[in-house]
Amino acid sequence: MSTPIKPMVAGNWKMNGLKAGQAELHKMLAGISDDLADCVDVMICPPATLIASFSEKVTGNVMAIGAQDCHAAASGAHTGDLSAGMIADAGAKAVIVGHSERRTDHGETDADVNAKAQAAWSAGLVAIICVGETEAERKAGEAVAVVERQLAGSVPDGATAQNTVIAYEPVWAIGTGLTPTAGDVAEMHEAMRVDLAKRLGAEGSAMRLLYGGSVKPGNAAELMAVDNVDGALVGGGSLKADDFLGILAAYQ
Numbered sequence: 447m448s449t450p451i452k453p454m455v456a457g458n459w460k461m462n463g464l465k466a467g468q469a470e471l472h473k474m475l476a477g478i479s480d481d482l483a484d485c486v487d488v489m490i491c492p493p494a495t496l497i498a499s500f501s502e503k504v505t506g507n508v509m510a511i512g513a514q515d516c517h518a519a520a521s522g523a524h525t526g527d528l529s530a531g532m533i534a535d536a537g538a539k540a541v542i543v544g545h546s547e548r549r550t551d552h553g554e555t556d557a558d559v560n561a562k563a564q565a566a567w568s569a570g571l572v573a574i575i576c577v578g579e580t581e582a583e584r585k586a587g588e589a590v591a592v593v594e595r596q597l598a599g600s601v602p603d604g605a606t607a608q609n610t611v612i613a614y615e616p617v618w619a620i621g622t623g624l625t626p627t628a629g630d631v632a633e634m635h636e637a638m639r640v641d642l643a644k645r646l647g648a649e650g651s652a653m654r655l656l657y658g659g660s661v662k663p664g665n666a667a668e669l670m671a672v673d674n675v676d677g678a679l680v681g682g683g684s685l686k687a688d689d690f691l692g693i694l695a696a697y698q
């Protein structure tokens with residue numbers, strides 16, 4: 447019998463948050479009971495400027511701190527970039543790679559994402575690899591094919607349930623208040639599960655598959671209950687402690 451997958455809820459603060467944001471972090475930490483932390487792995491990915499200070503605030507297994515991106519190289523002449531080693535040195539335990547905002551704003555390809563995931567592993571970080579179709583691709587009936595192509599290109603050989611988390615984020619659902627139906631999420635997550643298990647065997651079967659895109663306290667329980675949904679990657683709903691704790695309540 448396979449071991450149950452411990453879900454993860456990760457908050458991606460994107461380009462939001464100043465030092466004053468520590469007040470929200472403190473409220474979140476105060477609101478996460480040991481019982482809840484036993485049921486779900488909680489992570490906040492603040493802007494890089496806050497990784498070190500936030501990492502000092504989290505203790506025990508209540509929450510981990512992650513990063514939002516890394517460079518594929520270990521060091522070198524890459525002005526403004528951060529290596530996975532630097533992020534790990536600041537206290538991060540994971541890094542999001544291939545977020546659609548990086549793919550769109552910075553032209554990142556599946557090959558770039560693949561290289562970044564491998565850089566993350568080399569630094570001892572978990573790679574949270576994002577995939578997801580655009581609205582036009584969904585309307586054209588290509589959503590599953592697009593995501594399978596992204597998985598094939600973005601997830602490196604050697605991915606395990608320990609070093610990799612997949613986040614399915616339909617681009618059209620990010621920050622819009624729109625979400626796919628539970629049926630559409632189930633279809634996509636099953637397709638991803640089958641695809642990853644075929645390629646990676648038991649590691650693919652045990653890999654966490656997060657859903658992301660307009661997850662809020664009001665819809666979290668329904669989305670998190672879908673088969674093969676092992677947690678959430680949350681943007682706007684992770685900025686305020688009350689909202690984030692409301693989402694985590696799906697696991698209480």
Ligand SMILES: O=C[C@H](O)COP(=O)(O)O
Nearest residue numbers: 458620621659660681682
């Ligand atoms: O990384 C998080 C996602 O882009 C979802 O963002 P959102 O919850 O604001 O829609």
